Amino acid sequence: MMNPVDPGFALETSDERTILRLTGDWTVATLHLVEKGLAATRLPPGAALDVSGLGRIDTAGAFLIDRLLRAGSNWPPQLIGAHASASSLLEQVHAVSDPVIPAPQRPPGLIDLLERIGRGTVDLLSELVATLAFLGETMATILRLGVRPWKLRWTSIVSVMEEAGLNAMPIVAFLSFFVGMVVAYIGATTLRDFDLEIYTVELIGYSMLREFGVVLTGIVLAGRTNSSFTAQIGTMKMRQEIDAMQTLGLKPMEVIVAPRVLAMLVMTPILAFIATLAGIAGGVVVGWTSLDINPGLFIERLRTSVPIDQFWVGMAKAPVFGLVVALIACRQGLLTGGSVQSLGHRTTTSVVQAIFAIIVLDALFAIFYMELGI
Template identity: 75%
Template sequence: MYHPTVPGFALEEGGEGQILRLSGDWTVATIHLVDAGLGAVRAGQGLVLDVSGLGRIDTSGAFLIDRTLRAAGAWPARLQGDHPVAEGLLAQVHPHAEPVSPPDKPSAGLLAMLARVGQGTMDFLREVTGILTFLGETVATLARLALRPWKLRWTSIFAVMEEAGFNALPIVVFLSFFVGMVVAFIGATSLRDFGLEIYTIELIGFSMLREFGVVLTGIVLAGRTNSSFTAQIGSMKMRQEIDAMQTLGLKPMEVIVAPRVLAMLVMTPILTFAATLAGIGGGMAVAWSALDINPGVFLERMRSSVPLDQFWVGMSKSPVFGLVVALIACRQGLLTGGSVQSLGRATTTSVVQAIFAIIVIDALFAIFYMELSI
């Protein structure tokens, strides 16, 4: 059985300059013994590498030696002595071991600020273009599946509906209930000074039906479901499962994206409806306990004072929010690279983009309905 010998080195002064004499085995199993010491060597130009006492060497040892040669400016290497593989390995690893120059420090000043603003604007436009392109591809895929419904993967759709929809129901209801309580407390406190506590009912009705129910649902889905979709698809990308899928003739848009989009289009309105009811329930509890407005009076006044179209305003946003969450999550998952860092960045980007998109789209809906006087 072979036992590796301990690696060693010695820096000596010779007639033609400095000589770095190597000895022992420089392999992945032994180089940790000389890594720190060799890194501290300060050799000058004209360094000669003596490999006559060198034993075994692999690419790990060659990288370590190449680091010293580069630091001394002694490339191409001047070898002394004979070794069967040392010269070839050093030549092989050198192109891949070039030092990475440190990033330039950001410059200050007006021009630099304008350059950063311009770069950020172009990045934003590229992201918007990419999302719209992915939206178009998704719509085309859904249209193809609508013409050939037998290709729909119903098992995947129902599995996503359970995971992303029904499993998210408790947290959506819980948060909406307490937000409804907060809105009721704020309304009761603010309106008490004017003797208008009864209008707390209208405040709860309009805010929960029109805004808070659907926005809270979208934000919860952006934080919970969006990150889950991105992590799942990114992990598949890292493990090359998507490449294998394409090799088998399966289309990732039909197998991965379409079931998630369809499931979110169905489940988001259901979650929004549950969130709206929970928020109204929280406001009703506060009105009953703090304002002595019994549930019967509360519901009757809400029915007569809050138009039904406010409910449909909120519900009309929910499919759009579900579509946006699914699109951003799937796109970022498919853009994941082959490293864990790439998966982390994609997940973070996905959640941030989804929350940003929900807020912006909600503002656009508000402007749209305001113009329609709804």
């Protein structure tokens, strides 16, 4: 086995041109001798590369030389002398290496702000269009399965209902109970100044039946179930399990997306109902302990003062919130790439989009109900 010859280089500058002369073996075993010095070297444009004294070279050495040539905008290189593999190795490394792109110079001030706003608006519209397209594909898949119900995967649907619905019930009820207590305390404290503490019952009824019960359910599902769906589907995508399904003739929309969407359409209203009852229970506790309103009087006043249509106003939102949470989670999971960073990014994006969509949809529902006079 031949002993390696220490690599070296010399930069010669004359009035005509600059020449970088390479000597010795430029291999992975010897590059540490010249790496620091080469990194501090800058080639002017038009510099030539003398390889007549170059010994052995591998892809590691070619990479260092290619990086130096790129930094000085000296590609393709002007080679002086003959070498058996230097030219071909440099071309191969150059083809697969990422180009050195200088950092873009951002325009200052107002132009930069307008550019950011414009890019954000375009990204938002593109994401909205893509989500609506995914919604259409999902609805078409569900309708197709509805015509042929024997193709529905009932085991998957029941499993998702248990995981995303039944297992989420304690945290939804727990959170809504304490939110109901908070609303009752705030109402009692505010209404006490007007000697109207009894109207805390109406405040609890309207707020929990109409808004807080279903909105809290949607936000909990966005943080808990949404991230779970995205992580599950993203992991399947990373492991190429979805590609394997397609190879076997299975459609991911039928196997993965449809069961989750159907399960959420069923379980979200149930969870919203539990959340509403828990919030009212929190108000009952506050009324009993702080306002001397016994539970019987509380429930009777709630029944006579708060119309039942307020309950249906809130429950009508629940299937929509469940559908949105499932759609965003499944879409972001299917968009996951092959890296862990992509999985984390998609999971975060999924949760943020779901919470944002729930708040926006709730505001649109409020405007819609206001126009209807409900």
